[in-house]
Amino acid sequence: MSETYARRGTTSDFEAWRTWVRRAEALYALVSARAGETGVGGVDWANRRLAAEERVIDFAAAASIDASQERYLRQSLGVFGGAYYTQMAELGLFTENRHGIQVATRDLGRRAAGLFADAIGPDLAKLLRQKIVDARVSVRDLDRLERIAPSQIQLESEERSFYEAILFAREQSPGQGAASRAATLSLILETARAIEEQPGPEDVRWHLFNPPQAPLPERLEAQRLNWEAYQCQDLMQVASAAMLAWAITIINADGQGQTLADIRAEVVAHLTGHDEDAFAGSWRGLRLSLDPGTFPYQAMWDDLTSARGAPADKAVSAITLMAALHQRLRTRPDLADAAARGLPGRGPARSLRTELDWLESRDTDGVVDRIADYVIDRVVRRHSWVAMQKLRRQRDYTFLFELRDGRLFFLAGYQPVATTPRLAPAIQFLEDIHLLDEDGLTAFGLDALGTSR
Incomplete structure (x- = not known):
């Protein structure tokens, strides 16, 4: 989305960039909801819109920052600004330009953009771009756009391999944050191997709570x-x-x-x-x-x-x-x-x-x-x-x-609650890139675990 915005020669005005991001996210939520995906920002709103059975869904108001509208998300820059930008910057995919607009980095960011574009093809990329601009989409177009949903990453593809390499810090110098991320993802795979099914966050927490019987590599x-x-x-x-x-x-x-x-x-x-x-x-x-x-x-x-x-x-x-x-x-x-x-x-x-x-x-x-x-x-x-x-x-x-x-x-009662480290999305990412499935480790996951060891 960042590269498409830049190539369209759009103004460097931050408001225009925010509109672009919010419309892209609202559309992505609609596509994901139609495809039965979970864990995507705005999907609850999207499910309500789909349940209304509109022939054409106009999402311009929902993507605005007008508080009087039913917005897909309240955060000013959507889930991208509220959660993912800082993580993607740490991954080396994004940086910020002098206008305050987040832009894809010249190396890893643009490479990721190119691999995604190649994966969905030029016709779908054109349709995606147009629907973001229009802020209107038919159910038929949502079905055509299903290939952009996170579950549609192809098993044997450069795109999938790149995502794995990025997540496991094989495409960048292994700084402290990258090494920590890679080690945690490897430990999630270790948990899946041990319990022989796809783990949930609680499974990971408790599996890692006690020293293992078989010693792990020092880093893990x-x-x-x-x-x-x-x-x-x-x-x-x-x-x-x-x-x-x-x-x-x-x-x-x-x-x-x-x-x-x-x-x-x-x-x-x-x-x-x-x-x-x-x-x-x-x-x-x-x-x-x-x-x-x-x-x-x-x-x-x-x-x-x-x-x-x-x-x-x-x-x-x-x-x-x-x-x-x-x-x-x-x-x-x-x-x-x-x-x-x-x-x-x-x-x-x-x-x-x-x-x-x-x-x-x-x-x-x-x-x-x-x-x-x-x-x-x-x-x-x-x-x-x-x-x-x-x-x-x-x-x-x-x-x-x-x-x-x-x-x-x-004034009010209270119920103790645990904190929520981002294990759930980490597990979902590993499933999306085919390292995990309902039975636990896949062949790709086993290879990734072997490499991390």
Whole structure:
């Protein structure tokens, strides 16, 4: 699209470029929806338009930035500007010119453009260009344009080979970002090989969570360790989020609001009366009582991220999960080193490292008192601080409770959720270039995995 825009001799005005990008994306969404594709920006909007059974779909208004229209996407420069440009720039496919317009690079970018054009042929390229200009398309034309859909990359083609080479950093100097990307894609293929089916993001997360029985090559093991540290980080944030959900429930239990002292007292009362014997001792005693190698991390994860269950009960699970994570890093120097390299240990940001350092700073304290302090200092006050920063800097009101006359009043509930690293689109890309299918590794995938090793 970038090369076509440039060859048409279009103005360097950024508004014209934005219109071109948005119309191209809206059309691509319509083509993809008609072809039954998923994972394409704007496809939900496109499915609604197709369901209306219009003979000719006029998508000019939907591709505009007019907020009064039903737009295919709200982001100013579409999913290209909102997500893919930075990634494509890192791949060496795009750069920015002096007018602020993103342009294909002279080497890899133009090569990619040429391979795509060759793959769809001149007649289809002409039709595609015209429909972007017209911002109108018939269902018949959508069917003709199906060859541009992501699932239509041909198995034996230079285009497919080029995409693989780009993704696995074989077409550029292997900088840190490129090497990391290539290693993660290889680990996804490793996961597919191990489970003998196409993995989902959760499969990848948990397959990479424990050191493999058969050692990986050093480069891949280093990246697997990074993913293990990432998952430990996410487990800690889910556990802390469960504490926040519990605190909000306590606040909501009394329509007159709760003071911080009230919340702390409720935490102490609940944990003191709980039948967990380990809670009667110190934090150090609790973590030493757990085997970090056999602890049911995934079951705890599923429990904490589920909408079912009482927040107070989930908080108990969260406490043992935090202790198990603490012990896991204490007994795994390799994992602790990976966390130290990838996660902040000081400053305003919070991470697995900052929370475990706080817990360890007085790990001979009793579990009940330590957790009561954690809920107040690291969860309730932290939420208020973060929400205030968002209000000041983004004018975004995200408070789940508010302070009135020294008491906290309920505003909204909360459900712990995991983060969403872009594993799903990475897996989809690997399927689109025929390295994965529903049975797992393809012959091309096996070759790619062998090359990466």
